[in-house]
Amino acid sequence: MHLLNLGILAHVDAGKTSLTERLLHTVGVIDEIGSVDDGSTQTDSLALERQRGITIKSAVVSFTIGDDFTVNLIDTPGHPDFIAEVERALSVLDGAVLVISAVEGVQAQTRVLMRTLRRLRIPTLVFVNKIDRAGARYASLLRNIAERLTPAIVPMGEVRGPGTRDALFTRFTADRLRAARTDLLAEHDDALLAAYVEGRVSRALFHDALARQTGRALVHPVFFGSAMTGAGVEDLIAGIRELLPPAGGAADGPVSGTVFKVERGPAGEKSAYVRLFSGTLRTRDRVLLRDGQEAKVTAISVFDRGEAVPEPAVTAGRIGKLRGLGDIRVGDSVGVPRRTPSDAGHFSPPTLETVVVPSSPADRRALHLALTRLAEQDPLIGLRQDELRGQVSVSLYGEVQKEVLQATLADEFGVDVLFRETTPLCVERLVGSGTAVEFNGKDPNPFLATVGLRVDPAPPGAGVEFRLEVELGAMPYAFFKAVEDSVRETLAQGIHGWQVIDCTVTMTHCGYSPRQSHAHQGFDKSMSSTGADFRGVTPLVVMDALRAAGTRVHEPMDRFRLEVPSDTLGAVLPLLVREQAVPATTETRGTACVLEGSVPVARVHGLQQRLPGLTRGEGEWECAFDHYAPAAGGTVPERPRTDLNPLDRKEYLLNVTRRVGP
Structure with a gap:
């Protein structure tokens, strides 16, 4: 077969x-x-x-x-x-x-x-x-x-x-x-x-x-x-x-699969759609999930002649609908993780963001639950909770997605919502390199941890890399992990509130207070370092290093292709100029003119609305995300912070330690 x-x-x-x-x-x-x-x-x-x-x-x-x-x-x-x-x-x-x-x-x-x-x-x-x-x-x-x-x-x-x-x-x-x-x-x-x-x-x-x-x-x-x-x-x-070549995979190999869809039934039960690339998965098998977790498969269905049919097992090459996998999410591996080019992202990230608010304040909690459920099914929804202002932001690809999200919340969860203005989702890039350090036991550091970091810019698309310039055995591994996790979390909101991308963060200093085994040595056991100390001090060090390096806000840019009748070009070009679209090439093909170039994502919707009227409905517009570019205009786009604000040391320490730092 x-x-x-x-x-x-x-x-x-x-x-x-x-x-x-x-x-x-x-x-x-x-x-x-x-x-x-x-x-x-x-x-x-x-x-x-x-x-x-x-x-x-x-x-x-x-x-x-x-x-x-x-x-x-x-x-x-x-x-x-x-x-x-x-x-x-x-x-x-x-x-x-x-x-x-x-x-x-x-x-x-x-x-x-x-x-x-x-x-x-x-x-x-x-x-x-x-x-x-x-x-x-x-x-x-x-x-x-x-x-x-x-x-x-x-x-x-x-x-x-x-x-x-x-x-x-x-x-x-x-x-x-x-x-x-x-x-x-x-x-x-x-x-x-x-x-x-x-x-x-x-x-x-x-x-x-x-x-x-x-x-x-x-x-x-x-x-x-x-x-x-x-x-x-x-x-x-x-x-x-x-x-077309048939599916491969050894049924007697190690279990390895990928979750590509998650849905909930009428009673809230969760099902995961899994493509199994290797092995055989049976009902009541325990399977390895992300972060070393395990879960027991309680039910399996496979697809046969138009329907999902209950079966005792699913084998390599098939798609199974699995129950019992707990907090499984789209993109998770089941069993041995599979590393191929198809595991990476192939399309652009969302480049728009909007605040969603319930029509009735009483539905605020229900809205949060509904959006959390939807995020299980779509990891790119990108929820951003602002506890201080009581707001939730979601990332989007376009206006139609926003309309569908609004209808889904109303139809499936009974929550009517309104959206604020859609804005571009910017990022921050480092201007240069910067270093900072906080030493254990030295004012104004109230944490029992020494952390030193250097931030350096990396090429576009490189992502965030964490490195060590200190010996891995210099302190317990859990403390290094706490620093790395805190670095990545802190970089989600840079100096201007946007995610800092494409940089290398190097740990240059480390130190901790070890637990003493004898009270007569004069050291109080309760004052030994914990992971919380490293998680607490790291955001302060990251922000000081970012200040030293400097960051610049970049806005998302689309690559566009526009084909219009040649006799309408005189009306179209001023519109492109007003919307900051920059044609890189212009080519005449018979009675048509083809322009290709770049345009800020924030301007695309306005262009799409006005082009039909200027081109007698004959204009053909297509665009896709291409890159980030320094934000135009004199005012730097700022994004309200949703973290504990490590930019303000006094406020941050008050929130974290409940005492005012020096």
Whole structure:
């Protein structure tokens, strides 16, 4: 029995959920095709998804091809505001189908997804949907795909009657396909190249090379069809079976899996969706989770013919729905942690933030509980609690996500909320290097701990690294761990209140008061150092070092691509200038003008609202996070602090030790 975990990905409204329904109908899982508009699809099960007609949460459904090929199909969101859901699905896929509309063609999110799929080398088929719609294209769309996605495509057939209800996809004969694309495959296959030069490329040799290179994500077969009429869908199913590699993993190996979705049932019970890469997990097994914790699996379901079916075990390659894993979170490992490129983040972090407040003050506690529950399912929600002001902030990708969050809180938790203005989520970078130290037993340090730190800037994307310039045996390891944990926590709010990123923090001094074993030695045992001393003094040292180094606030910047009619450029350019968008390149293509450059994230929403009116609705805008740049303008953006404010020594010591420092 072969098994494949397959993702369906697309730009919003390309028709991937409709394609999922058609696939399930074609293989006999469902008798009637659901409608996105009517809210009757298999995978969009949330009430909010049915109301809005968009996919918000990833969903899993299973079907078989023939008697020996099982597919776990994962339907993912298409709207860029829910890119975190797509990212989590990528970590468990063996292959993917990227859906493109035959009418709209390659869109902004399509390009983001293909770049990521190719970077991660996830085998991908392209399915061009909606060939029956007015305006559907074939030859020009293939050129569009080659120019804007990748030239490494293999058209698997042609479309007859595009743009009509009777549009059909006809698969190329083996000989025609071999004649058309052997040159592309020969670029990656020396044996095929030699056979090509000598004129002895057989059908079998070509097909084997196509399947092998598709499995290595070197080339991408392209199918056309319609989820509405079913045209081309059986050819796509055949391509899934013939060209995508099945899941691997040894059932008798060590248990290793990844959690990509967490949900709660009506009674609050938690279930974790786990892709098992190795081993076999049985009901009542105890399994290792994060931080060395263990939990007992109390129930297992696997996906079979469209449903989650209770089973006593889940084996390598399969997706299991597990109960009993306690405070399991999305992204956690189950068993032996798996380290691959797909474990890292592939998409940009949230770059917007907003304060959410309950409409009724009485719902403040309920709001906190609801947001905590949602954060279990979506780690990138990024809750930020401000106890002093009684506020909660959440990080966002866009305005649609905010609307969905508002509806979810109302529908699922009965909490009506309001949002404050959405603001960019800035960061702080070090200007230079800085050092600071607090010595044990010397005023004004009230803590029984010596901590010295040096902060140095690191290259963009390096993250925060903690190093030691003192001997690891100079004091108990627990004290070093307390310092490192406190450093990372303190850097979440720099001098201006934003997270400090991309720096190296080196411990230069350490010291502690050891516990004395005899009272006659004149040392009170109660005055020995504890982890609390190191956690208490470290924020003061970090802030002094940051002051010495200096920090600069950076705002998030998007990379944009704008295509407008050339005769509207005179009206568009002043708008770009006003919104601080900086075109780096300008290219004329026939009657259109294409501009590419960068723009502050804070200005994107305003641009998107005004561009249609200036371009007669013909402007095509796409953007994605690119980098952080020094915040423009004379006023430095400040973010209210939510910590104990180690910038103010007197206030901090009062909060931590309940006494005023010198």
